[in-house]
Amino acid sequence: MVMSKHSEIVLAAEGITKCFGGVKALDGAHIKVHAGQVTAVMGENGAGKSTLMKVLAGVYQDYEGRIFLNGRETAFADPRQAQERGVTIIHQELNLIPNLNIAENIFLGREFLDVLGLIDCRKMRAKAAALLERLDLRLDPRTNVSKLRVGQQQLVEIARALALDARIIIMDEPTSAISRHEVDVLFGLIGALTREGVAIVYISHKMDEVFRIADRITVMRDGRTVGSAPRADMAPEHVVRMMVGREIKDFFVETETTRGSEVLRVEKMCLPHPDRPGDFLVKDVDFLVARGEVLGLFGLMGAGRSELFEVIFGLHTKVSSGRVFLEGREIRIFSCSEAIAAGLALVPEDRKRQGLVMDMSVSASVSLASLGQVERFGFLSNSLEHALARDYVHRLNIRTASYRQPVKHLSGGNQQKVVIAKWLATKPKVLLLDEPTRGIDVNAKNQIYRLIHELAGAGLAIVMISSELPEIMAIAHRIIVLSEGRKTAEFSHSQASEESILKAALPGSLSNSRQENAPCGVKS
Amino acid sequence: MLDQKNYRMLLAKAHSLIALLLMVVAFSLLADGFLSPDNFWTVMRQISVNLCLSVGMTLVILTGGIDLSVGSILALSGAIMAGLLRRGTELEVLNLHIGYGVPAAVAIGLFVGASLGWFNGLMVTRFRVPPFIATLAMLTIARGLTKLYTGGEAITGLGEVFVRTGSGRWLGIPNQFWIAAGITLAAVVLLRKTRLGRYVYAVGGNEEAAKLSGLNVARVKRTVYVISGMLAAVGGLIVTSRLNSATPIAGEGLELDSIAAVVIGGTSLSGGRGSVLGTVLGALIIGVLNSGLVIMGVDPFWQQVIKGFVILLAVVADKLHSREA
Incomplete structure (x- = not known):
């Protein structure tokens, strides 16, 4: 391997903008990824790190901006195409199939077949065992993934990326669930991969890790790239200062x-x-x-x-x-x-999953946690229920066509106000x-x-x-x-x-x- | 004040209503004697039993569950009512024979139905057995118990009072129809006007949100299985008294008819959406279809095939409709 090759830019993105229903998650973000180097991406929650990575790995196709792979402009049709061309992402949320074993997960969709067209289990197991060896994961490849700890599952994900022979591996907070020993093994492996010329993109909140392994650090904020420099030119305080300082x-x-x-x-x-x-x-x-x-x-x-x-x-x-x-x-x-x-009253984080029954009307949603106060003689009273809903719709300025409108037709902000109204109604x-x-x-x-x-x-x-x-x-x-x-x-x-x-x-x-x-x- | 939701629900109901009317018109033309008062009451009598089961099934399905055991619970509670009336209970230790009047026998039968439903609910909530499995097991258990209790033979000769309960008339209308109508009405009020009804929709619509809103999700689920079991026992009462006999195979396959009625009526199998009135339409559609095909002399095997397609048609129409809305 020639040293000069290592600083070559293998993947670059320019002016990436991506919206989710009117909210800009990325606003002209850019990044350069060098062969044989670890590029760390840092930023607050919601800074757009994961979104940018998903754009790079072909998960999202509807973005504005340009992506260059080995200097040539590229647009991936889907994650599979990105994989075939050497870009693999290890997601934060695991994508393994719990009731299949380790080997089957690693080679899912790319199973080895024997002459009869049947799955060649022995070959798959041997290959999987070799990969696990590299990760210092002492497990039988026939173990069901459901039996593994979250950290071990994370390592299996990494093994899957290795099996793809990826040239660019994107890791989205890979150490969030693994033990200290596993972190050391992972870092050793990252070192070996970069020596082979593989480019690593590494997202993490952990300052000590980033300063331990990164060659370059890119900082994001509000969907934009606010800075990018070799690690040697950065100090933790410097990074923190770039992460904050948002203007509101x-x-x-x-x-x-x-x-x-x-x-x-x-x-x-x-x-x-x-x-x-x-x-x-x-x-x-x-x-x-x-x-x-x-x-x-x-x-x-x-x-x-x-x-x-x-x-x-x-x-x-x-x-x-x-x-x-x-x-x-x-x-x-x-x-x-x-x-x-x-x-006590709890307005949960995920209003669709935890806060609201989406098919219910505005008035039924407001009264759900305090139905006792809209009962008359043991039966629910429409007029009391509407009065309660009217009160809160007015106080919280909830925009709705009527109290009978199902909450799923409201905008996010109005849905959130309905959840708050439900809790205020419990006094x-x-x-x-x-x-x-x-x-x-x-x-x-x-x-x-x-x-x-x-x-x-x-x-x-x-x-x-x-x-x-x-x-x-x-x-x-x-x-x-x-x-x-x-x-x-x-x-x-x-x-x-x-x-x-x-x-x-x-x-x-x-x-x-x-x-x-x-x-x-x-x-x- | 016809806003979006009401309008859509009205439209969805209108679909089934139009389908029902079309079927009635078609059978009137094709099947001689379909549109006679006699046949009208026959259809009504037939759907009464299905309606009892379907109303309970609607509640269970609205919470996101299912109850496959209603046919077997119907048979067991019917058999117990018949057995108590006919044979009473022997207490050999005391050399005592206890006889039962109709009210006591019926009450015990209903209690047995409710208890089996409670057991279903316990399995679902306490031991997290999927409703499909829990009630499938009960389907077998209750059917086996029925055969054990009856010794595999029909229990007949149940006395005039009991027979009149199910096959008599009041104000010229069959008693079983009154019973089914009463149950339907009660369920409509329950779902629209009580806390439990609201909770049923909440649990089926979003269990997590329901739990965080302070609802006792397990209790709501247990309650709907108890109601379903008890209504199956009411079905047992009607069937047994109408036939003046409890047979070990009573109610076989009725769970499927009642699920069909609920589904044709537009209630979502994933829970949270649907209504008892939809189920009533569903039960009417099945009843009219059965009767019309029989009168037309369609091969019973073909009847099953046709019924299957009608169920598919209803669900597909519902899906297409909700997609465009």
């Missing part, structure tokens, strides 16, 4: 208010990892929120934010531990209905909002910010998860930061800066003092 127009600037009495306090909330014994999705998290206060909860993907809400809301009572106090009195919650009865004391502005347009976002402010002004205690820094800085009176299941920092509105928050949120990075194996509260 029309933002609602929050004023500091005096804190009211304590409403919700949680202590030592823990949730064990379902697959990895001894590991935790949420570990020893404490916080409190007062009347009229908006507490912001920041964290990157996988920091355990949603899981923390779920634990508080009584969704994992068999395995979780920790104490919850409402207005100073300890309460025990074993189900969602008990959480609601106690005065909660604490409102837990999980990414309340995800996937809705700017106008609706501003309305939701205003609403949050009004609700807090009316005395509600609000905890809001957001992965948008400018948003959380504008809305929250106080901000706590989660990283890898732990609370790593707490800021008042005036102390908080985008850089300090992001530093605390990046796993295994600058400011986190790790407390491994600290004892977790025993479930009482």
Whole structure:
């Protein structure tokens, strides 16, 4: 292998723009990938990293901009064509078939056939075993994938990419679920691949990993590429500064208010990892929120934010531990209905999957969690139900043709308002909002910010998860930061800066003092 | 105030209604005696039993489940009613014979139906057995129990009071029709006007959202299986009293007729969408089809083939319609 060949640009993208239903996920992004090098891509959640990778790998075809493979302009018809031409992506979400074995998964769609046209299992097994060997994965290729841990499945995905003889391998957060040893093996393998001239594109939030293996670092923000340089020219602080600094127009600037009495306090909330014994999705998290206060909860993907809400809301009572106090009195919650009865309300992250029954009308959706108040003599009353819906449609400015309209016909922002209305109708004391502005347009976002402010002004205690820094800085009176299941920092509105928050949120990075194996509260 | 949803539902209903009317017109022309008062009541009597089962089936399917055991539960509860009336219960230890009046026998039969439904629900919610499997097992279990209880032979001679329950008339209308109509009405009110009804739609439409909204999803599911089992027992009451006999093979295949009625009526098998009134139309379509084909003298084997195609036609029409909307 000739050294000079290594710096050759094998894959380049220019001016890539990609929209999802009017929302721009990519806005003129660009990237260059060099042969024999690791190009790390960093950015906040929603910066457009994964979308750009999917464009490069042929998953999306309807984008604007140009892609060059080995200097020639290219447009892949589908991921398979990209694979045939040497570009392979290992997705964040696994794409293995659980009830097939390792060998069958690795060679899925490209099975070796013998002279009779039957699958040549022996050859497939031997090849698979050789690949597993390279990954230091001591498993029989005949093992069913469903029996593997998530980390091992991730390595099988990587084996699949190796089997394709890819020249360019895109890895989307490959270390999010694997153990330290497996990370070392993976990095060793990446080193070997790059020496063979393979180009690696490596997406990660983990600063230490990126600085360990990357040759170049590309930083993205708001769907744009904001910087790209050899690692030697970059420092972690530099990268963080490029990741933040988004400009947000029309933002609602929050004023500091005096804190009211304590409403919700949680202590030592823990949730064990379902697959990895001894590991935790949420570990020893404490916080409190007062009347009229908006507490912001920041964290990157996988920091355990949603899981923390779920634990508080009584969704994992068999395995979780920790104490919850409402207005100073300890309460025990074993189900969602008990959480609601106690005065909690949870607006979940994914409104289509968790928030709404899409076929239901606006009025039925608003009343679903509090049907008792629209009953008369034990039967649901249309007039009471419509009155309730009318009240909230008016207060939250929900745009709908009628109360009988199924919520699936509403826009994202209006659907989100319906979910919030459903919870306000239960007269909660604490409102837990999980990414309340995800996937809705700017106008609706501003309305939701205003609403949050009004609700807090009316005395509600609000905890809001957001992965948008400018948003959380504008809305929250106080901000706590989660990283890898732990609370790593707490800021008042005036102390908080985008850089300090992001530093605390990046796993295994600058400011986190790790407390491994600290004892977790025993479930009482 | 005819907004999009209402308009669409009306249109979907209109489809089945138009199909029903076309069938009635066609059979009136093709089959002599189809349009007679006698035949009208025959059809009504026949659909009464199917309607009892189908209403329960509608509730179960609306939650995203299915109940294959209704035919067998019908047979077992009918047999138990007949057995109690005819033989009573022997308590050999005390050398005691207990006889039963009609109300007691019927109540026990209904209780047995509800209990088997409760067992289905328990399997589905507590042990996470897929509804198809849980109720398929019950189909076999209840049928076997029926054969054990009856010794494989019909129990006949059940007394005039019991026979009149199912085959008598009130205000000139067959009792079984009153029963089916009452059940249908109650189910309409349940679905439209009660919390349980709303929860049935929510659980079938989005179980996760229902759970997060504080609904006891397991309880809703158990309840619909109990209702389905109990309504199957009502079907058992009607069949047994009409025939003045409980046979071990009563109700065989009725689960398929009732699923067909629900599906033709536009209820989605994935749950969350549909109505009892749709099911009523579905049951009427099946009833009219059965009767018309019999009167026309169509080969019974061909009748089955035709019925199958009608089910397919209904579902395909529904799919095409919902795609364009």
